[in-house]
Amino acid sequence: MNQLESKLREAFREKADRIPPDAPPLRLSGSVARGRVRRGPASRRKWLAAVAASAAVVVVAVAAVTVSEVVGSKTTVPARALGELSADHGLPPYYVSFAYRYGHWVAQLRVTRTKAVIDTIDAPRPYYDFDYFGLAGAPDDQVFVIAAQTAKYFSGSSQLFILHIDPGARSPSARMRLTALHLPYLRNMTVSSMALSPDGHSLAVIAWLTAPPGGTRLIVYNLETAASRSWNATDEIGEGPQSEAGTLSWTSNGLVGYEAIGGFGLLNPAAKGTSLKADSSFIRLRGAPLDASGQSVLNGTWRVALISPDGRWVFISVQLGGSGDEDLLKFAARTGRLAAIVNSLQVRITGPQDGREATWEQVLWINNSGSKLIVTYARPGQTAGIVSGRSYTPIPWPADTVYAAW
């Protein structure tokens, strides 16, 4: 055992010794976890709103939905059709974001150019205390998929919803409609990444099983036909997609991009193989810069792994050790060679016990050719901006928004 391993062992033991050798009494009735929601006729389910965008219209043909009155909907932008908002800098005119207010989640429709709130939707009562962490948008800006979590602890299941936006509607009640999806494979699973296909017909999801034996799946749902297919991804995908949004993407010819062990994977959902590896092709990324120890920075933790919809460019954001350095790299998909270092950042990386989540850069939107990205946390604080080549243009960004999707 070397010095580092000895230090680890000692640190763990020292930490564990803070727990005295007497446990609280065992409670075998009811639920223990804070915030756990019982399943019942009302079928309370948690929502996770995730971030990620790039939209395509989703046509949903699935499952029964839950009807609920929205509490607290309010409009702060004078009533007008969303369709009257014009795109700016080639960006979609509005987005959906999530904030956590007064002990529960709210979703907000905001103008991209000004961050003005068009509409606010409180979490519906059956899902009031859910955690929202998944949000994916379709390119037509009319459909978003939201993911939610049923319980905080290990027996949670994920529930997905479709949020339809009608840009032509003038009243808030007609403007947005929420539909619960009943999809297979998500029982006892936690969704960690989602992405809608450019045509809006398919949804790719990475989810992990919350109960033993554990494991991670990559699932593709056809939202038009309600067909679905699931691949065991446990030993095939990297760590990034298992814990962060923004690590799944689609090409316009229907391939799903993901961080694979050893490279960037492209899954062909229509392939008839028996494994994720067999149904995927791989791009071996080359030419990445070296870190201080002489190793490729790609050996660090990938926080972003996306392909542009035209399939030409792969974007990887790599956290270098725990140092807080982060590089956003652009690779040519055809050759795997590094095309550009988009930016090189010093971010403040902390652990959740420090009271703040790590604020590494996230890519929330990418245009078809990969020439424009919307990123968050590329500058200190709660910030977002447009990255195009070497230029960064900030956009007004709500201070309390963490997840957003176009």
Next chain:
Amino acid sequence: MVFVGNDGIGDATLARESGPSLRQPAADGIAAQGGLARAADGGAGDGGADDGVQALYEQTAVTLIRLAYVILSDRQCAEDVVQDAFLALYRRWSKLADPSRAEFYLRASVVNGCRSVLRSQRVRSRYVLHERPAASADIPVLDADERGEVDRAVDRLPQRQREVLVLRYYMDLADEEIAQVMGVRPGTVRATVHRALDALGRELGSES
């Protein structure tokens, strides 16, 4: 805005295409490890479950709470995760084919529970930027200053890397055992340990 029910298309319309299913043994050879199977003798019954689970709790709770605490740094969350793991085991007790596997099941449940806690904390901490996760005033969460350099560095690792390090260097599990707890292959465990030590080494400037 209201939720709108659709016209009642139910789960029956969800056609599942061919492909590996979580409910079936994985086609690519990764077998479900440590799962609970129906007891051949029809189960122990509630009385047996009460005694069995209670006895197991008395033997293993402190170890499991310490395991959860090393991962979470929050004693109350650690105790809750362990309680939930035992509650789940209790509910499945009659289906346990091999009671000797119960401890493995608990260990895996605790690790998964910690993963969910960290996920929830991560989601919430993005919003409540200046507040700590809720904790009892009597059971303090470790202050950043109280935690050592190694502890802080481990906390900054990705979740899976953190888990393998704790299971190997705190629980002293072999790679095959870690693989079973985490539901991955032993090769994945080894690769993840290597990456984790590499990342720690770079940050701490130690030999790996």
